[in-house]
Amino acid sequence: TQLLEQSPQFLSIQEGENLTVYCNSSSVFSSLQWYRQEPGEGPVLLVTVVTGGEVKKLKRLTFQFGDARKDSSLHITAAQPGDTGLYLCAGDGGTSYGKLTFGQGTILTVHP
Amino acid sequence: NAGVTQTPKFQVLKTGQSMTLQCAQDMNHNSMYWYRQDPGMGLRLIYYSASEGTTDKGEVPNGYNVSRLNKREFSLRLESAAPSQTSVYFCASGYNQPQHFGDGTRLSIL
Numbered sequence: 363t364q365l366l367e368q369s370p371q372f373l374s375i376q377e378g379e380n381l382t383v384y385c386n387s388s389s390v391f392s393s394l395q396w397y398r399q400e401p402g403e404g405p406v407l408l409v410t411v412v413t414g415g416e417v418k419k420l421k422r423l424t425f426q427f428g429d430a431r432k433d434s435s436l437h438i439t440a441a442q443p444g445d446t447g448l449y450l451c452a453g454d455g456g457t458s459y460g461k462l463t464f465g466q467g468t469i470l471t472v473h474p
Numbered sequence: 475n476a477g478v479t480q481t482p483k484f485q486v487l488k489t490g491q492s493m494t495l496q497c498a499q500d501m502n503h504n505s506m507y508w509y510r511q512d513p514g515m516g517l518r519l520i521y522y523s524a525s526e527g528t529t530d531k532g533e534v535p536n537g538y539n540v541s542r543l544n545k546r547e548f549s550l551r552l553e554s555a556a557p558s559q560t561s562v563y564f565c566a567s568g569y570n571q572p573q574h575f576g577d578g579t580r581l582s583i584l
Contacts, residue, residue: 371514395571404478404564404575405517450516460505460571461532464516 364389368465383436383468385451392456394434399448441472480576487555495550497565506548507572510561555583
């Protein structure tokens with residue numbers, strides 16, 4: 363069974379601060395996805411990283427896939443209240459049907 | 475552009491009752507998925523359907539059944555609801571990964 367450990371579980375910061383969320387596993391993943399979820403809604407896919415060492419940027423969000431494809435990080439620069447939400451990482455073990463293993467999630471609160 | 479539509483949005487059941495959660499997608503995706511989300515546990519896969527006519531068990535299938543009615547629709551059935559099935563249920567679809575999620579069905583079993 364593949365497990366993804368996400369940390370921290372909770373993060374409360376002030377507007378303008380930087381933060382990093384980590385997603386770690388002992389298993390290798392063929393790809394890793396990051397989602398953001400707001401209360402009362404379903405997760406929204408932010409990015410998919412596929413290649414070891416890959417870095418993708420989405421405005422103030424930077425996503426990195428570890429060289430060994432076992433871990434990933436999400437870095438937010440100059441956080442804004444609109445970044446508040448639940449961030450989920452999910453790894454694909456490589457089946458053709460996309461059976462993802464999800465981390466427990468990080469609840470981010472950005473205070474004005 | 476509706477995306478993934480789930481019905482109902484909320485439901486309260488008594489232990490032992492049955493019900494079916496409906497899901498439909500309009501993006502012509504091959505794969506559809508049912509997840510449950512519980513506090514502190516992320517999303518756990520209940521069942522998935524790689525293509526029309528096929529279904530397979532996920533991580534937590536016990537107590538559930540599914541039907542891939544056609545390419546658009548994938549339903550989840552609870553035959554005899556139990557309090558442990560109180561959760562938020564999400565349907566998702568994608569070409570070969572869950573790319574789009576519905577807004578969930580909040581289910582309480584008393």
